[in-house]
Amino acid sequence: MQEMILIIIAAVFVNNIVLTQFLGCCPFLGVSKKLSSAIGMGAAVTFVLTLASVITYLVQIFILEQYEIVYLQTIAFILVIAALVQFVEMVIKKYSPDLYKALGVYLPLITTNCAVLGVAIINIQKSYGFLQTMVNGFANGLSFTVALILFAGIRERLEDADVPKSMQGMPIALVTAALMSIAFLGFTGLL
Amino acid sequence: MIYAVISLAALGAIFGIVLGFADKKFKVEVDPRIDAILNVLPGANCGGCGFPGCSGYADAIVAGTAPLNACTAGKDEVREKIAEIMGVDAGEAQEPQVAQLMCNGGKDRTALLYNYEGLEDCHVAATMFKSPKACSFGCIGLGTCTKVCPFGAIKLGADQLPEVDFNLCTGCGICVENCPQHVLKVLPVSKLVHVRCSNLDKGKEAKTACDVACIKCKLCEKNCPQGAIAVVTEGNGSIARIDYAKCTSCGICVTKCPTNALEIILPINANRNVAQNTKSQKPHECSQCGLCQ
Numbered sequence: 090m091q092e093m094i095l096i097i098i099a100a101v102f103v104n105n106i107v108l109t110q111f112l113g114c115c116p117f118l119g120v121s122k123k124l125s126s127a128i129g130m131g132a133a134v135t136f137v138l139t140l141a142s143v144i145t146y147l148v149q150i151f152i153l154e155q156y157e158i159v160y161l162q163t164i165a166f167i168l169v170i171a172a173l174v175q176f177v178e179m180v181i182k183k184y185s186p187d188l189y190k191a192l193g194v195y196l197p198l199i200t201t202n203c204a205v206l207g208v209a210i211i212n213i214q215k216s217y218g219f220l221q222t223m224v225n226g227f228a229n230g231l232s233f234t235v236a237l238i239l240f241a242g243i244r245e246r247l248e249d250a251d252v253p254k255s256m257q258g259m260p261i262a263l264v265t266a267a268l269m270s271i272a273f274l275g276f277t278g279l280l
Numbered sequence: 281m282i283y284a285v286i287s288l289a290a291l292g293a294i295f296g297i298v299l300g301f302a303d304k305k306f307k308v309e310v311d312p313r314i315d316a317i318l319n320v321l322p323g324a325n326c327g328g329c330g331f332p333g334c335s336g337y338a339d340a341i342v343a344g345t346a347p348l349n350a351c352t353a354g355k356d357e358v359r360e361k362i363a364e365i366m367g368v369d370a371g372e373a374q375e376p377q378v379a380q381l382m383c384n385g386g387k388d389r390t391a392l393l394y395n396y397e398g399l400e401d402c403h404v405a406a407t408m409f410k411s412p413k414a415c416s417f418g419c420i421g422l423g424t425c426t427k428v429c430p431f432g433a434i435k436l437g438a439d440q441l442p443e444v445d446f447n448l449c450t451g452c453g454i455c456v457e458n459c460p461q462h463v464l465k466v467l468p469v470s471k472l473v474h475v476r477c478s479n480l481d482k483g484k485e486a487k488t489a490c491d492v493a494c495i496k497c498k499l500c501e502k503n504c505p506q507g508a509i510a511v512v513t514e515g516n517g518s519i520a521r522i523d524y525a526k527c528t529s530c531g532i533c534v535t536k537c538p539t540n541a542l543e544i545i546l547p548i549n550a551n552r553n554v555a556q557n558t559k560s561q562k563p564h565e566c567s568q569c570g571l572c573q
Contacts, residue, residue: 153287156287158283168292168295169291176298176299179303179306
């Protein structure tokens with residue numbers, strides 16, 4: 090149990106997927122304009138990450154390693170992730186058309202979100218067991234959501250801030266992201 | 281090798297089947313007309329209609345919030361097909377519109393202020409003393425419009441001015457929005473006479489900057505039988521402007537213009553050199569018979 094809690098804390102704070110490992114920066118900047126769509130995106134990524142971690146783990150153990158074709162890891166994992174994202178897209182389209190519209194192109198882009206593939210590969214590299222893989226996948230989804238929500242909150246306030254004209258929009262967002270990243274480096278000594 | 285093929289194929293097949301079932305289960309009922317309209321739209325997602333891409337426009341048509349003729353790219357053919365799908369009258373045919381360049385200051389006609397060696401983009405060049413050319417109003421000629429055109433209708437000509445292929449141009453207006461100098465305009469294709477200059481400076485300054493600048497001499501204004509062209513005040517200066525509602529494209533002003541700032545363009549293609557050849561053959565006698573095509 091303690092190990093699981095450690096994995097979660099490590100993933101969310103110490104090795105935050107976006108702010109420390111710099112994976113998944115595209116949706117981090119793209120879907121962080123509004124808090125509501127940031128939460129939706131976070132939930133979608135968390136779902137995909139958790140399921141992708143589990144399935145890629147099974148694929149790795151029972152197919153790739155079994156038949157000694159580990160060199161196919163990347164393409165096999167991408168296949169899994171792409172199928173999952175398609176599934177999530179269908180579900181969201183069915184049950185929340187508004188969220189579907191708000192996420193727009195970033196929803197299918199979860200397929201190419203390096204955070205998802207990154208976590209799947211990190212799970213294998215750290216030779217996690219099944220349960221650890223699942224927890225790590227979920228925790229990294231959580232860490233993505235936390236980063237996204239914090240960033241979206243700040244950006245919503247930045248809308249009202251008196252930003253110099255040349256820094257408005259994306260420039261100030263990038264500076265903010267960099268400062269948040271530096272702030273998260275403060276967690277490094279935690280574990 | 282064989283395991284690799286089999287296992288990946290099996291994985292793909294399993295995911296395919298699962299997704300197939302999921303698609304049935306999570307099917308969202310959409311109006312079939314949206315798909316039908318989407319199929320007849322050009323699919324360039326140019327945004328000329330004012331909606332986010334073709335699918336946005338298709339949604340808006342079915343929702344009843346968009347007019348049927350908003351698709352400039354698809355022209356009449358698409359409008360009729362959409363009307364057929366929606367089961368309503370197609371309405372009046374509209375004249376096709378094309379982008380026209382309101383500048384004739386090619387590289388040999390206007391002096392250079394400095395040698396620009398930056399990024400090949402008009403927006404970047406426009407930040408440096410307004411333009412690398414002596415005329416700060418004219419076309420910069422780095423071809424940003426050629427890159428943004430979703431239909432590949434604009435090419436840079438020999439004089440480094442964009443040439444619009446009227447057969448490909450749909451009048452969507454993307455180039456107009458992306459031109460930092462605002463020298464492109466979307467106009468009906470039948471309008472043949474244009475003031476190919478955007479320089480608002482006084483006559484002498486304009487002429488120093490560019491051989492073919494409008495020098496505000498008002499000769500065109502005095503000679504126009506329709507009263508369609510006039511030198512009007514605009515911004516901090518003035519320039520000859522055509523009232524396209526009155527202009528009959530007779531071309532008298534073209535023959536009177538002392539600096540060649542006015543030009544007549546036949547809708548054969550966008551090649552200005554062709555137009556210049558026709559100019560010497562008294563364009564005001566053109567009866568628009570179409571034989572030359």
